[in-house]
Amino acid sequence: MSWTPDELVAFVGRVLYEVVGRGLTLDFAFQRVKRGWRRLDSFKVFYDVSFDAVKHYFLLRYLAAKLLGSSGAKAVARAWFIYRADAVLYNRDMVARYRKRLLKRARGSPEEALLSVEELRGDPVRYLSTKYSYHPSIVEALLSNLPREEVERILEAGNATWIxxxxxxxxxxxxxxxxxxxxxxxxxxxxxxxxxxxxxxxxxxxxxxxxxxxxxxxxQDLASIYAVLSLRPSPGDRVIDLAAAPGMKTSLIAQLAEGRAKIVAVEFSTKRVYRMKRLLKLLGAADQVEVVRADSRRLRTRRFDKALLDAPCTSSGAFTKEPATKIYPRLEEAARYSRLQRELLVNALTLADEVVYAVCSILPQEGEEVVAAVGGRAEKPHPDLAPSYRGGVGGRTFPHIHRSEAFFISRVTPS
Ligand SMILES: C[S@@+](CC[C@H](N)C(=O)[O-])C[C@H]1O[C@@H](n2cnc3c(N)ncnc32)[C@H](O)[C@@H]1O
Structure with a gap:
């Protein structure tokens, strides 16, 4: 082994500090800490442990405070070792020895500290947020739209990573x-x-x-696949993808239309347009797609049979992939996104006979409320989707049902 448990804990403490203290995503935080670290043969274990520690942050912070008397990043990293090392590291002897050393400074037994989470049951938001490690605002948002038992199943399943x-x-x-x-x-x-x-x-x-x-x-996450299946692309279709980069869904449209659709992919960011052109080539879809850099809120062009609007959003449904969103869900940006989504959808409805609207968000402000506000006819576009929060205006994917990210998907037709 080319690293010591002390070193691992110090590294993970730094990553947690970058994610929690500076609001970075896991990958940014990891790269930043790695740059200042001594060279290792492989950083894979350090990455896996960092991912796991960020994913379980709220529970570990609670346990660190109970057991070690501190909720700072380093104490949380130590709590990771005490509670989670067995699940991630192979060297059982090393884990047992180091754990014993850490527990010398503990204020009680780790089992008791873990059991004490159950004492929070009377406060559902705090209890679920601590037990499953989600920012309280995510728990609140889910509880205001779904029954408590279902919210608990979502939170639990959301801690698995489905690829x-x-x-x-x-x-x-x-x-x-x-x-x-x-x-x-x-x-x-x-x-x-x-x-x-x-x-x-x-x-x-x-x-x-x-x-x-x-x-x-x-x-490609199953939720994204459902968004494209909802569009039912077929040979001969004229399709416009209005928020297209990096082109993952565009290329699936090309695939499902068996290479015989006319596809236009629109993207606002120049940098992402370049990335998309490269990716479409690598995926074998480039010659079926015309890439356009434009603002889809204002785009005027010929009419299409179908449009996909995979709108920019809070990404609050992406917690199975990006564990930092569990700590910083940025739900306060929902109002700004909601305005942008409405503008995009209103224009999309002038460009196509039907629009599939998709967002990776758990919030009705970015889903149900957007399709209800634009005045078209909105419906659930695929039978496999779970009901939306507000009846038949769309459907949702969830980790506990689909083993996927949490998306809202709707088919909207101009009225
Ligand atoms: C959720 S991502 C799309 C992911 C893509 N559909 C895929 O599956 O690979 C949203 C995209 O919309 C782009 N975007 C944001 N505002 C836009 C606008 N006004 N017009 C066009 N594209 C926009 C963003 O730059 C981002 O690339």
Whole structure:
């Protein structure tokens, strides 16, 4: 082993400080701390532990305060070691020895501290926020829209990480892709979506799988796949994707239309336009897509059969992928996003006969309320989706039902 547990705990304490103190995403925080660190053969363990510590931050902070008398980043990193090291590190002897050392300074037993979480039950927001490690505002938002038992199931399932792979049939057929994956990973096919598989285990990080490096399989969350399935792209369709970069959904539209749709992909950010052009080429979709840099709020162009509006949003539904959103959900930005989403959707309805509107958000302000405000006819676009918070105006995906991120998806037609 090329690192010591002291060093691991110090590293994770720094990452937590960057995420909690400076509001960085996990990857930014990790890279920042790594840059100032001595060289290691591999930082993989440090990354996995940082990810796990950020994911369980609120519970660990509570336990650190109870057990170690401090809720600072370093104490939280120590609490990670006491409670979570067994689940992530392989070297059992080292874990047991270091844990014992940490517990010498403890104010009680770790089991008692953990049990004391149950004493918070009378305050549902604090209890669920601590037990499952979510910012209280996420718990509050969910509790004001769903029954408590369901909220608890969402929060619990949201602590798992689901990696879905989309077989990119523009590059290879499903059988060939599955053969490529076979030697390196164990996958579970989706029961109803033939080109989607869940990565159960893998001998290497997902981005290093041969099928992924060759763009035969691409990591894409099931919620995103449902957004595109809701559009029902078919050969001959004229489709416009109004918030398109980096082009993951655009390329799935091209795939589902079997390479025979006319697709225009619009993106506001110049930098992201370049990124999208590169990615579409790698995915084998570039010659079917016309890429345009424009503001989709004001775009005037010919009419399309279908539009996809995968709108910019708080990303508050992305907690299964980005654990920092559990600490800083930025829900206070919902009002600004909601205005932008309405403007985008109003214009989208002038451009196409039907619009699929999708957002990675748990908030009705970015979902149900947006489609209700624009005056079109809004409906649930796919039978697999769970009911929306407000009846038939759309549907939702959830981690406890779909093993996916939390999205709102609706089909809106001009009235
Ligand atoms: C949720 S992301 C889209 C992800 C993309 N659909 C995919 O699946 O790869 C939203 C995108 O909308 C872009 N955007 C924001 N405001 C826009 C506007 N007014 N017009 C066009 N694009 C905009 C953002 O730059 C961002 O790339």
């Amino acid at each position: 879905w792979l989309r077989i990119n049939t523009l590059r290879a057929d499903v059988d060939k892709a599955l053969k490529m994956l076979e030697g390196e990973a164990e996958v579970e096919p989706h029961p109803a979506i033939p080109f989607a598989v869940l990565l159960r285990s893998s001998r290497r990080p997902v981005q290093y799988l041969t099928a992924v490096r060759e763009f035969v399989a691409v990591p």
